[in-house]
Amino acid sequence: MAKNIPTAPAAFDSTRVIERPDGFYWHDKSDGREFGPFATLLEAAEDMEYNDESDFEPGETLAEAEHELGLSDWIDPDTGQLAEEGGPHIEDH
Numbered sequence: 001m002a003k004n005i006p007t008a009p010a011a012f013d014s015t016r017v018i019e020r021p022d023g024f025y026w027h028d029k030s031d032g033r034e035f036g037p038f039a040t041l042l043e044a045a046e047d048m049e050y051n052d053e054s055d056f057e058p059g060e061t062l063a064e065a066e067h068e069l070g071l072s073d074w075i076d077p078d079t080g081q082l083a084e085e086g087g088p089h090i091e092d093h
Contacts (some may be wrong), residue, residue, distance in 0.1 A: 015043050 018025045023037030024044040038044040075081070 015048055017041060017048070 014029045016027045016029065018027060018034075019038075019041070020037070023039055023046045025034050025036030025038070026044045026048045034044050035047060036044060040049060
């Protein structure tokens with residue numbers, strides 16, 4: 001009976017996970033950087049797959065982020081809800 005040997009997706013061709021006594025590391029072959037240590041293989045794989053494509057800027061306040069999204073900064077004192085039901089403003093007048 002033939003064994004089915006799992007293969008890694010093409011996205012992982014440029015990376016490698018290494019186990020050392022202090023934990024797991026992942027190595028990016030394209031630029032030579034190494035990341036870790038991680039306590040488990042799963043944590044190393046999750047970090048390897050993480051792709052930060054957000055517009056979040058370090059040091060950005062919640063109010064600044066909400067302003068970029070067009071959320072109102074006024075809260076109705078009676079209901080505790082955001083003004084205009086919290087919907088973002090998609091039109092500029």
